[in-house]
Amino acid sequence: MLEVKNMTVFFENALALNNLSLEIKAGEFVGIFGSNSAGKTTLMNNISGLLLHRKFREKAKGGERITIDGKLYFDGEDISPTIPQDRVKRGIVLCRERHPVFRDNTVHENLLLGGYLRSKKEVNESLDFVYDLFPALTRLRDRKSGLMSGGEQEMLAIGTALMAKPKLLLMDEPLLGLSPLMMQEVVQAVKKLSKTGLTILLTEQYARPIMPLIDRGYVIENGTMIVSGTGDELMDNPEVKAAYFGM
Ligand SMILES: Nc1ncnc2c1ncn2[C@@H]1O[C@H](COP(=O)(O)OP(=O)(O)OP(=O)(O)O)[C@@H](O)[C@H]1O
Numbered sequence: 001m002l003e004v005k006n007m008t009v010f011f012e013n014a015l016a017l018n019n020l021s022l023e024i025k026a027g028e029f030v031g032i033f034g035s036n037s038a039g040k041t042t043l044m045n046n047i048s049g050l051l052l053h054r055k056f057r058e059k060a061k062g063g064e065r066i067t068i069d070g071k072l073y074f075d076g077e078d079i080s081p082t083i084p085q086d087r088v089k090r091g092i093v094l095c096r097e098r099h100p101v102f103r104d105n106t107v108h109e110n111l112l113l114g115g116y117l118r119s120k121k122e123v124n125e126s127l128d129f130v131y132d133l134f135p136a137l138t139r140l141r142d143r144k145s146g147l148m149s150g151g152e153q154e155m156l157a158i159g160t161a162l163m164a165k166p167k168l169l170l171m172d173e174p175l176l177g178l179s180p181l182m183m184q185e186v187v188q189a190v191k192k193l194s195k196t197g198l199t200i201l202l203t204e205q206y207a208r209p210i211m212p213l214i215d216r217g218y219v220i221e222n223g224t225m226i227v228s229g230t231g232d233e234l235m236d237n238p239e240v241k242a243a244y245f246g247m
């Protein structure tokens with residue numbers, strides 16, 4: 001479904017992604033694990049097209065600091081030059097890190113915004129799906145999003161991404177800053193989503209609750225791929241054990 005080929009990204013002279021290649025097949029749940037500044041967000045922003053958008057914006061202002069090299073193929077087609085909105089139309093949807101929501105809008109309004117490219121009927125179907133996945137959001141339907149807890153906002157951020165009906169859902173550190181209880185709730189939702197057959201690429205620094213759920217995973221450090229394998233292979237890998245499970 002998605003192939004990332006020899007992806008290299010520089011912010012000025014700083015290397016953020018170093019010749020990274022990876023692949024996600026339809027229906028797979030793939031994890032990307034790495035510590036702070038490993039390059040997780042840069043990878044996600046690159047796949048969603050946000051990085052390209054930023055590069056164009058900088059160019060329009062007369063300065064260009066971002067260098068992007070390498071190719072992205074989605075369903076066999078080269079989407080490297082495609083703008084973010086067209087990637088969303090193709091089904092690549094990113095749920096950004098640190099649960100971004102429109103704080104002055106209600107839960108329901110945020111969800112509707114997530115479905116803005118789709119028909120009313122499709123939007124209603126997705127609304128049912130999201131409220132079913134996160135029953136807490138049903139109770140909070142008319143609450144201003146900015147007044148909700150971090151965990152509730154993360155549910156909303158994932159729900160909003162789902163409103164665009166992704167074929168490939170990208171989740172950037174969905175567990176970041178959540179309490180153990182909220183973390184469990186989000187993990188259960190991700191597990192449920194994966195079981196529906198949705199293709200998921202998820203990054204995390206906190207690998208422990210995610211590792212057992214994934215089909216395959218990659219570990220990155222300083223923008224470079226260190227290890228890859230199935231969930232079981234990663235959990236058995238001594239380096240991974242030491243870094244992520246303190247064993
Ligand atoms: N807009 C930017 N301008 C300059 N450098 C950047 C920019 N965005 C990221 N970087 C640098 O690129 C590297 C990778 O950052 P990235 O945000 O992708 O890491 P991350 O794995 O998401 O980290 P975290 O776990 O903290 O979210 C870091 O060294 C970071 O400082």
Ligand SMILES: [Mg+2]
Pocket residue numbers: 040041042097172173
């Ligand atoms: Mg990040």
